[in-house]
Amino acid sequence: MASIRAIAKAAGVSPGTVSRVLNEDPTLSVSDTTRARILKTAEEMSYQKTARLNRQVQIITYASRRREMADPFHRELRLAIETEINRLNLTLKKTIRVEPGMKKQEWSEVKKAGALLVIGHFSQAALKEIYQYNPNIVVINNPETPDYMDAVYSDLQKTTLQLLDRIRQTHPKAHIAYLGGMREETSLTGETSYESDARYQAYMQWCEDHNETPDSHLIGWTREDGEQEIESITQLPDIVLAGNDMVAIGVIQGLQKLGKQVPDEVSVIGFNDLEVNQYVTPSLTSVQIDIEQFGKSAVAMAEDRIKKARANALHTLVQTRLIVRQSYSEKE
Known part of the structure; x- marks a missing residue:
């Protein structure tokens, strides 16, 4: 040319x-x-004008500002994504927070973005509709993403099963309880439906496979939910597996109110490995979901879409690992 x-x-x-x-x-x-x-x-001379790349990235999330304050996982994930967008010199459009009462005409803005980053558990119908507005979509933290869309997530069901096996190896007689909320699915109008979470499903499956009586407590996802529930349990377990860190922190605080020693009397394990965990007393053992890697992988995929670097969708599975701190001992 x-x-x-x-x-x-x-x-x-x-x-x-x-x-x-x-x-x-x-x-x-x-x-x-x-x-x-x-x-x-x-x-x-067969000159062809080079098309200017649309480097605008739009974040769509089901987490309100209030929810981000209640559970820092959502805030830390969004900030990790924004950091990577800035590092790659992409342009961040105003974040769309899907809330009740949203109208379809408000979605016309996403057509103008070079790529979309969709955070959270949106319904299949919602993801397909967003895809119709803009096919350059990357879905984050939702393993139910259709295979023709890019996605980044961790396998929390497999992680939970492996964690329970690991606990049982070092604590063969321990009574393990699960505390966590339901999985929320959001529509494009902000309406929410509920179904069982992958961690809860794995716990119930593990108990069935090992002929153990489950001790599951379906509550919410906040610190207050964990604190109130553990205070109401008559027969305390030896180990509490919490669905997220905020529930786990609430459990620790509730146990302390009851005069129980963590981990000598009851051990506690959370999920997400938030920054605050190392400052809790005792510091919280947690399954690390690599938020920073979520951000890097998702934004790299978005950049691929902007540059039309590939035609086929990718699903990236981010490894998890247990970060052992003071709230749980791997010794019997």
């Missing part, structure tokens, strides 16, 4: 003039004869 400089040389004008003519600069003062000569020369 001919360059601007080559066209300028053939047409007998400056490269700047060629560039402004080809980009239809309305402020350029040039004769019609010169303009026609430049355009004809460009056509004869």
